[in-house]
Amino acid sequence: MKxxxxxxxxxxFFLIFVFVLFGESIITGKMVFGHDAVNIYMAFTHFxxxxxxxxxxxxxxxxxxxxxxxxxxxxxxxxxxxxxLIFILLNIPYxxxxxxxxxxxxxIAFLGMHLYLRKINLAKLSSYFGGFAVMMxxxxxxxxxxxxxxxxxxxxxxxxxxxxxxxxxxxxxxxYFLLTSLVLALQIFATGMQIMAYxxxxxxxxxxxxxxxxxxxxxxxxxxxxxxxxxxxxxxFSAMQFLPSLNYTNYSWRGDFSYNDFVSxxxxxxELITFLLPDFFGLYNETYWGYMPFVLxxxxxxxxxxxxxxxxxxxxxxxxLSLFLIISIVIFTILSFGKYGLLYSLFYYVPVFNQFRxxxxxxxxxxxxxxxxxxxxxxxIIKSRDEKIYLIKRLKWIVYSLTGFTxxxxxxxxxxxxxxxxxxxxxxxxxxxxxxxxLDKILNGIKYDLLFFIIFSVIVLILLFLFAKNKIxxxxxxxxxxxxxxxxxGYRIQRKFIKxxxxxxxVPATHQIIEELKKxxxxxxxxxxxxxxGPNRGIYYGIESTGGLHGLAxxxxxxLLQNGGLNRLNVNRFFNVKYYLIDRxxxxxxxxxxxxxxxxxxxxxxxxxQRLFTSNKVIKVNNDKMVMQMMLSDxxxxxxxxxxxxFKEQNMDEGKVIIKKYLxxxxxxxxxxxxGTFVINSTSYYKNWKVLVDGKAYKLYKAxxxxxxVYVPAGIHSVVFYYDAFDIxxxxxxxxxxxxxxxxxxxxxxxxxYNKKEV
Numbered sequence: 209m210k211x212x213x214x215x216x217x218x219x220x221f222f223l224i225f226v227f228v229l230f231g232e233s234i235i236t237g238k239m240v241f242g243h244d245a246v247n248i249y250m251a252f253t254h255f256x257x258x259x260x261x262x263x264x265x266x267x268x269x270x271x272x273x274x275x276x277x278x279x280x281x282x283x284x285x286x287x288x289x290x291x292x293l294i295f296i297l298l299n300i301p302y303x304x305x306x307x308x309x310x311x312x313x314x315x316i317a318f319l320g321m322h323l324y325l326r327k328i329n330l331a332k333l334s335s336y337f338g339g340f341a342v343m344m345x346x347x348x349x350x351x352x353x354x355x356x357x358x359x360x361x362x363x364x365x366x367x368x369x370x371x372x373x374x375x376x377x378x379x380x381x382x383x384y385f386l387l388t389s390l391v392l393a394l395q396i397f398a399t400g401m402q403i404m405a406y407x408x409x410x411x412x413x414x415x416x417x418x419x420x421x422x423x424x425x426x427x428x429x430x431x432x433x434x435x436x437x438x439x440x441x442x443x444x445f446s447a448m449q450f451l452p453s454l455n456y457t458n459y460s461w462r463g464d465f466s467y468n469d470f471v472s473x474x475x476x477x478x479e480l481i482t483f484l485l486p487d488f489f490g491l492y493n494e495t496y497w498g499y500m501p502f503v504l505x506x507x508x509x510x511x512x513x514x515x516x517x518x519x520x521x522x523x524x525x526x527x528x529l530s531l532f533l534i535i536s537i538v539i540f541t542i543l544s545f546g547k548y549g550l551l552y553s554l555f556y557y558v559p560v561f562n563q564f565r566x567x568x569x570x571x572x573x574x575x576x577x578x579x580x581x582x583x584x585x586x587x588x589i590i591k592s593r594d595e596k597i598y599l600i601k602r603l604k605w606i607v608y609s610l611t612g613f614t615x616x617x618x619x620x621x622x623x624x625x626x627x628x629x630x631x632x633x634x635x636x637x638x639x640x641x642x643x644x645x646x647l648d649k650i651l652n653g654i655k656y657d658l659l660f661f662i663i664f665s666v667i668v669l670i671l672l673f674l675f676a677k678n679k680i681x682x683x684x685x686x687x688x689x690x691x692x693x694x695x696x697x698g699y700r701i702q703r704k705f706i707k708x709x710x711x712x713x714x715v716p717a718t719h720q721i722i723e724e725l726k727k728x729x730x731x732x733x734x735x736x737x738x739x740x741x742g743p744n745r746g747i748y749y750g751i752e753s754t755g756g757l758h759g760l761a762x763x764x765x766x767x768l769l770q771n772g773g774l775n776r777l778n779v780n781r782f783f784n785v786k787y788y789l790i791d792r793x794x795x796x797x798x799x800x801x802x803x804x805x806x807x808x809x810x811x812x813x814x815x816x817x818q819r820l821f822t823s824n825k826v827i828k829v830n831n832d833k834m835v836m837q838m839m840l841s842d843x844x845x846x847x848x849x850x851x852x853x854x855f856k857e858q859n860m861d862e863g864k865v866i867i868k869k870y871l872x873x874x875x876x877x878x879x880x881x882x883x884g885t886f887v888i889n890s891t892s893y894y895k896n897w898k899v900l901v902d903g904k905a906y907k908l909y910k911a912x913x914x915x916x917x918v919y920v921p922a923g924i925h926s927v928v929f930y931y932d933a934f935d936i937x938x939x940x941x942x943x944x945x946x947x948x949x950x951x952x953x954x955x956x957x958x959x960x961x962y963n964k965k966e967v
Contacts, residue, residue, distance in 0.1 A: 211332075214684055218336050221688070222318065225340070225695055226311050229349070229706060233307040238708040240307050242355025243504065246714050247757050249357050251744040252285040253292065253302040259872065261299050268452075268896075268933040269873040272747045273756025274765045275733070275783060275892040275914065280936055281452035282460065282760045286358060288449050289397040303711040310352065313364040318343045320367030325580065327374050328529060330587045333687040338583035340691045342367060344698035345509035345579070346486075347572045353705035354504040362400020363572050365391050366407055370576070373411045376438065377418040380430055385438045386950050392438075393445030401453070402564045403572055408439070410536065410573045417532040444946040448939035455935050459894060460760040462563050470556050473500050473566035474546025483508060484661060486701050487653035495649050497634045497642070499548075500568070507571040508701050511661060512694040513578060515610075515668045518602055519585035519592075526584050533581045537574055544570035586690070589672065590683055599676040603669060610665055617658060627651060664697045715748050720805045722749050725787060731819035731870055732786035735774075740789050740808055754785055762892055764914040771836055773913075777813075778846035779839055782912060783890045786816045820867055820877050822885045822920075823849050824860035835913045849886050849911050857919050860884045865927075873931035879920045889916040889929050896935070900928040 233240050252270070256279070259267040267287060270279045279285050286292040291312060295305050302309075318339040325335035342348070351360050372388040375381070388411070395404035415435050422428050443450050457463060476499035481488050486508035490496035496503050520530050542549045546567035555561040592599060620626050630650055634642040671693070675686045719741075725734065726749075735754045737746050743757035754774060773779045777796075788799075788811045798815040825848045829835055835850045863881030870876075879887055886909075891897070893910045899918045900906065902925050911917035920927060 214332075217684075217688070221340070221691065222315070225343075226314065228699065229314075229703070230307050230311065232708045236708070237304075239303040239711050240310060240352060241707040241709040242306075242352050242357065244757075245306060245352075245355030245357055246303075246711075247355070247743040248284055248759075249286065249355065250302045250306070251747040252279065253296060255279070255747050256285055256287055256296050257299050257301075260296060263871060265871075265873060266933055266936060268936060269894075269931040270747070271872050271891070272750070272752050273744060273758065274762050275754070275890065276894075277756075277758070277762045277765075277892060278452065278456050278459075278894060278896065280449065281456035281896075282758065283399040283401060283449070283453045283456075284358075284758055284760065286361070286397065286399055288446075289361065289394065289399075301711075306357075309357070310360070313361050314343050314348065317348055317364040317367060320365065320369075320371055321576075321579070321583075324367050324371040324374060325583050327371060327378075328580075328584075329525065330583055331590055333683060334583050334587035334590060337586045337687055337691055337694070338579050341509060341513055341579045341582070341694055342576065344695060344702065345575050346506040346702065347509075347569075347575050349698070349702040350505040350508075350705040353707065356505075358399045359403055359569070359572075361398035362395040362403035362407075365395050365398070366403070366410075366572060366576050369395070369407050369411065370414065373414055373438075376434065377415060377431060380427065380434065382434065382437070383950075383954055385434045386441055386953065389438050389441035390445050390950070392442035396442070396446035396449050396453075399449070399453075401560075402566070402569055404442075405560055405564065406570055406573055408442070410540070410576075411438075413536050413539075414532075417529075421528055441946065444942055446939075447942035447946070448936060451939040451942075452933075452935045455896070456760070457563065459763055461763045461766045462760060463763050465563055465565075467556060469565055470562060471547035471552070471565070471567065473568055474548055474552070475500075475544045475568035475571070476548050477545055480541075482506065484511065484514065485654060485657040487657045490650055490653065491701075491704060495646055495653065497630060497637060497650065499637060505705070506701060507568070507575060508698075509575055509579065510694050510697045511664050512668055512690065512697060513582035515606060515665060515672075516582045516585040516589070517578070518606055519588045519599075520581050526587075530581060530584060533577045533584075537577045537581070540570045540573045540577070544568050544574065586687070589675070590687075593675070593678070593683075596676050596678075599672070603672055603676065607669060610669075614658070614662060621654070621658070626654065660697070660700060664693065667693055714742065715745060719749075720803070721789070721808065721810060722751065724803050724810060725749075725751055728786070731784065731867070732816070733784050734787040734789065735780065735785050736789040754780075754783070762894075762914075765892055767836070768914050771840065773836070773839060776840060776844075778844050781813065781816045781846040782839075783915070784817055784819045786813055787811065788813070817846055817888075817890070818865075818867075819870075819891070820865050820875065820887060820889055822863040822865050822879065822881065822887055823847055824862050824885055825849065826851060826855065826857070826860070826886055828852075828854065832913060839912060849888060849909075849917055850913075851909050851911055851917070853907075853909055855909075855919065857884055857886075860886065863887075863920070873933075875929045877927050878924065879927050880924045881920060881922055884919065884921045886911075886917050887920050887927055888912075889918075891916060891929070894931075896932050898930055898932045900930070901925050 227234065230240060232238060255270055256267040259265050267279045267285060270277060280287050291309050295302055321342045322335045322339040325338045326332065347363050348360055369388060369391045372384050372391055376384040376388050392404055392408060395407060415431060418431060419428050479489055479498055486506050489498035491506060492504065493502040543552050544567050546552045552567050630647065631642055671689055674680050680686045733752045733754050737751060737753035738755045746753040790809050790811060791807055793809065799811045799813055802810045802812050827848055827850045829850060829852060831852060835852065838844055838850055861881055861883045863879060863885035865877050865879050865887055868876045868878055875889060888911055892914050893916050897908060897916060898905065899908045901920055906918050909917040918927065
C-alpha cells in the first residue's frame with residue numbers, strides 16, 4: 209500500500225512539473241515554439257500528410273524547396289518514428305500535437321532512467337531522482353527552443369538504450385540485445401543519427417566495462433558476438449530509414465564535409481563553467497560571447513546533481529561502475545571539446561562520424577553519466593544514514609569547496625576582472641567592441657546566476673544536513689524535497705527555452721500574394737519567397753521556391769548557389785524561376801509587375817523556360833567544373849543543354865512537349881518531334897529519378913549541373929519522369945522481416961521456458 213501511495217505521488221509530481229512547463233499550451237492551445245520545429249519539422253510533416261492522404265504515396269520527394277530533393281532520405285522528416293507516423297496517418301496537424309509529443313518523450317526519458325537505475329540496484333527513490341533529473345536536463349528541454357525535435361527524441365531514448373544494454377551484457381540474453389538494437393533504431397527513425405552514433409559509442413564503452421569485470425573468457429566471446437549482432441540489427445531494424453539516408457549521403461552538401469565543418473560548434477573547455485553558472489557566456493545569441501558561432505541551447509541540468517556527486521565514493525557496491533562512469537565522463541567531455549581537445553580529430557577519419565558537426569552533443573552522454581553517478585550518490589546517502597559521521601565529514605568537504613569557489617568568483621567579479629575579460633574576449637571572438645547594454649545584460653546574468661547558485665547550494669546542503677541529523681525522518685519526504693529543489697533550479701533556466709506562440713502567426717490561412725500566385729496553374733518557381741514568408745513556408749501553400757531550410761541540403765544545388773548561379777537571370781530562366789518577390793521597383797526587360805502588397809512587389813518573367821522543355825542545342829564538356837563555367841558565362845541563354853556524358857544523337861529539332869500529369873514524384877508528358885530531341889526536366893538531379901519513354905527505360909542524363917534530360921527519338925511519345933523509391937521499400941521489407949524474426953525469437957524463448965517448467 210505504501211509503495212502505491214509513493215508511486216501515485218511521484219506520478220502527481222510528474223504531472224505538476226509537466227503542467228508548469230507546458231500549462232500555457234495545454235490551456236490555451238498555443239503551440240510550443242521551436243525554430244526548426246516550425247520551419248522544418250511541422251512543414252515537412254504537413255508535406256508528408258499531403259503525400260499520404262492526397263496522393264496516396266510515400267513522401268519520397270519534395271518539390272517545394274531547392275528545386276526538389278529527397279525527403280525521407282534526407283533525414284529531416286521523422287516519417288517512420290512511431291509518434292510521428294501516427295500523427296501523419298491520422299492527418300493531425302503537427303503543431304496541434306507538438307506539446308503532447310514533447311510530454312511523451314519527457315516521460316520516456318524519466319521512465320528509461322528510472323528502469324536503468326533500478327537495474328543497477330539503486331533504491332526506487334534514488335531512481336526517481338535520476339528520472340526527474342534527466343527529464344529536466346538541458347539536452348532535452350533547452351532544445352525545444354531550437355526546435356530540434358529529432359535530437360530531443362533521440363536523447364530521451366538514451367536511458368532506455370543503456371537499460372537494455374545493461375540487461376544484455378549482464379544477463380547475456382539475445383532478446384535484450386535485440387531490444388537495445390530496437391531502441392537505437394528508434395533513434396535513427398527520429399533522424400537523430402548523430403545522437404545514435406554517440407549512444408552506440410557509449411554502449412561500446414559499456415561493453416568494454418563488462419568485458420573487464422567478466423572473468424569467463426567464453427562469456428566475453430559471447431558478449432562480443434552479441435554486440436556485433438546488436439550493431440547489425442540496429443541497422444536492420446531501421447533499414448527503411450537507414451538505407452535511403454545512406455543512399456543520399458554523397459548527394460548532400462556534407463558529402464564534401466571539410467574539417468572546419470566537422471569541428472564547428474566545438475565546446476571550449478572554459479565553457480564548462482556553464483554547468484554551474486549557465487548564463488555566464490550568455491544563453492542566447494544576443495548576449496552570447498563564447499567560442500561557438502551562436503547558441504540557442506544549454507546543457508545545464510542543475511546544481512543539485514553536482515552537490516550530490518561526492519557521496520558516490522561511499523558505495524562499495526557500485527565502486528567499479530562508478531569508476532567506469534568517471535572515466536566515461538572525462539573521455540566524452542574531452543570529445544565534446546572538438547578542435548580544442550586531442551581526441552575528437554581522430555573521428556574525422558572514421559566513416560559516419562566524419563559526417564557530424566557540433567561535437568558539443570557528446571554532452572548528451574556526459575549528462576546521462578553524471579546523473580547516473582549523482583543518483584548513486586543519492587542512494588548512498590539514503591543507505592548510509594546511520595553513518596552520520598561520514599555524511600557530516602563529506603558535507604563539510606563540500607561546504608569548504610563551495611565556499612572557496614564562491615569566494616574566489618565573487619572577488620573576481622567585484623574586482624572587475626570578469627568584466628575586463630568579457631570585453632577583451634568579445635573583441636577577439638566577435639571582431640568588434642561590445643555594446644554597453646549587452647555587457648550589462650551579461651554581467652547581470654552572471655550576477656543572478658551566482659546568487660541562485662549560492663541559494664540553491666545552501667538549500668541542498670541544509671537539506672542534506674537535516675537528513676544526516678535525522679531531523680527529516682522520512683526518506684520519501686527527503687527525496688521528494690530533493691526532486692522539487694532540482695526542478696526549481698532547472699526550471700529557472702529551462703523556462704527561458706519554452707515559449708508559446710499561435711501557429712497562425714507563422715502560417716496565415718490566406719494571403720494576397722499566395723492567392724495571386726495560385727492563379728497560375730503551370731509549374732513554376734518563386735524567388736525570394738523565404739524572405740517574405742519565412743523558411744519552407746511554401747510547403748504549406750504548395751508554392752515551389754528557389755530556397756529552403758534543411759540541414760542536409762542537396763550538394764549540387766548548394767554549389768550552384770554558392771558560385772552565384774542563382775544571381776544570373778538566364779540560369780534562373782533555365783530552372784523555371786517565373787516569379788520574383790522584390791521590395792523595390794525594378795526595370796528589367798521582359799519582367800512584368802503583377803501586383804504589390806505591403807511594399808512587396810510581385811514580378812513575372814515572361815521569358816522563363818517551362819518545367820519541361822525541349823532543345824536541340826546540346827553541348828558536351830568534360831566535367832562539372834566546365835558545366836558551371838559555361839552556365840555562369842554571358843554566352844549561356846538558358847536554352848542549351850550541357851552534358852558531361854557522351855551522346856550520339858544528331859540533326860535534332862526542338863520538338864514540342866505538353867505536361868499531362870504533374871505530381872511531386874512523377875511528371876508525365878507528351879512529346880512530339882520530327883528528328884528527335886532532348887527533353888529537359890529542371891528538377892534537381894538525383895540518382896533515384898528514372899525516365900520511361902513509351903513505357904521503356906531510357907538513359908537519364910545529368911544536365912546543366914543540377915537538372916535532368918532524356919533523348920526522345922522521332923515521333924509522338926509518352927515520357928514519364930518518376931522517383932524510384934526502391935531503397936525505401938526494400939528497407940521496409942527488411943525491417944518487417946527483422947521484426948517478425950524478433951517476435952519469433954521472443955515466442956521461441958517463451959516456449960522453451962514453458963517446456964522447462966513442464967519437465
